[in-house]
Amino acid sequence: MTSGISRRRFGQLAAGLAASLPLAMPSVLRAQEGDVVRMCWFNTTTVSAQIAHVLMRTDIPARNGLKMEMIQLAASPAITEALVSGAGDVGTLSDFAAVTTMAIGAPVTTVASQARFRSAVLATKKSGITSLADLKGKQVYGTFGITAFQNAQDAVLKAGLTPGKDVTFVNVGPAELADAVGAQRIDAFFSYDPFVSYFESTGAAHVISQNVTPVIVLAANNRFLQQKPDVLKRLLIANSEALFFAAQNNDLVNGWFRTLEPAKNIPEPVLQKASSYDPAWSAKSFSDIRATLSPEQIAQMEALAKWGVDAKLLPRLPDVPKFINTAIAAAADKEAAALNFDVKSVKILRA
Incomplete structure (x- = not known):
C-alpha cells in the first residue's frame, strides 16, 4: 500500500524534475586547473548524473588538462537554452531533446553517447x-x-x-x-x-x-566544437574515464548522487537498480566503454525525429546525421584505448 509519505516523496522527486532553474542562478562547481569546459547537467538521470559527480569530485578532468565548470540545471529544456545561448559549452540531453535542437536549427551538435536509461x-x-x-x-x-x-x-x-x-x-x-x-x-x-x-x-x-535503448547524449555548442575540438576530445576521454570509475565504484558514486536535490529522496537500492539498465554500469574493463554514438543509436534518433513530426511535437523533420559529429568521439575512443587507464590511480578531491 502506498502511504501519504510515499505520495509526498513521489511529489518531491517529480517536482524536482519538473522545476526549471533559471540560467542566472545555476549551481556551479569548479575544478582547479586546465582548459575550461562549462558542462551543463541535471541530477535526476541515472549514470549520466553519476558521471557528473565523478567529474566534479576527482582528478580525472585535471589528468586530461581540463578545468570543469559544472552547471546543474533542472532538465533538458534548460540545458538546451544554455547551449543555444552560449552559457554552456557541453550538455547532457535525452535523445529526443537532442533531436528537438536539430528540428529548430539550434547551433548545437550531438557529439557522443553518454548513458542509457530505461x-x-x-x-x-x-x-x-x-x-x-x-x-x-x-x-x-x-x-x-x-x-x-x-x-x-x-x-x-x-x-x-x-x-x-x-x-x-x-x-x-x-x-x-x-x-x-x-x-x-x-x-x-x-x-x-x-x-x-x-x-x-x-x-x-x-x-x-x-x-532499455533510450540514450543520454552529449551535445556541444557549435562555436566550442569548432574552436576547441581538442578540448572536446579530452572531455570525451575524461567522460569515459569517469564512467568507468563509476562502474567500478557504484556505492561511492551513488552516495555522491544522493547529496544533491532532487536526488536526495531517491533510495540507494532504487538508484542502483535504475542504473543497472545501462550495460556500462557493470563494465569490467575500460575497453567496454565507448563514447561514439552507434549506427543503431543514430537510427533511433531518426525514428524519434519522424515520430516527433507525426505527433506535431517538432516544426520540421531534421536530417539527423547532419547534426551529429562522430569523428571527435571516435578519435577519443581510439586515444583512450591506448592510455591504459588505471581506475585505482584516480584521486578523490572531495568526498
Whole structure:
C-alpha cells in the first residue's frame, strides 16, 4: 500500500524534475586547473548524473588538462537554452531533446553517447492490468514530448492497439503524475528511470512494457566544437574515464548522487537498480566503454525525429546525421584505448 509519505516523496522527486532553474542562478562547481569546459547537467538521470559527480569530485578532468565548470540545471529544456545561448559549452540531453535542437536549427551538435536509461509503461496496483492488451479502452498518463512518450506509443502499436482509438494518451506534468500514481487515481502511465524503479519499489505500480535503448547524449555548442575540438576530445576521454570509475565504484558514486536535490529522496537500492539498465554500469574493463554514438543509436534518433513530426511535437523533420559529429568521439575512443587507464590511480578531491 502506498502511504501519504510515499505520495509526498513521489511529489518531491517529480517536482524536482519538473522545476526549471533559471540560467542566472545555476549551481556551479569548479575544478582547479586546465582548459575550461562549462558542462551543463541535471541530477535526476541515472549514470549520466553519476558521471557528473565523478567529474566534479576527482582528478580525472585535471589528468586530461581540463578545468570543469559544472552547471546543474533542472532538465533538458534548460540545458538546451544554455547551449543555444552560449552559457554552456557541453550538455547532457535525452535523445529526443537532442533531436528537438536539430528540428529548430539550434547551433548545437550531438557529439557522443553518454548513458542509457530505461523507459516503461506501468500499471498501478489497483488497476488489475497485467499486459499491454489490457490497456484497450484505457487512458495512459504521462508527459508528452519526451522519449518515454514515443516508447509508450510504439509499445502500444506493437501490441496491436491504436493510440487515439483503442488507447487514449493524456498529457500530465511529472508532479501531478506522481501524485496520481501515489493516490492510485489512474490505471496506467509511462515514465523513465529512476522514477520507474521508484514506483516499482513502493508497490504502487508494476511494469508491463519497457525499453532499455533510450540514450543520454552529449551535445556541444557549435562555436566550442569548432574552436576547441581538442578540448572536446579530452572531455570525451575524461567522460569515459569517469564512467568507468563509476562502474567500478557504484556505492561511492551513488552516495555522491544522493547529496544533491532532487536526488536526495531517491533510495540507494532504487538508484542502483535504475542504473543497472545501462550495460556500462557493470563494465569490467575500460575497453567496454565507448563514447561514439552507434549506427543503431543514430537510427533511433531518426525514428524519434519522424515520430516527433507525426505527433506535431517538432516544426520540421531534421536530417539527423547532419547534426551529429562522430569523428571527435571516435578519435577519443581510439586515444583512450591506448592510455591504459588505471581506475585505482584516480584521486578523490572531495568526498
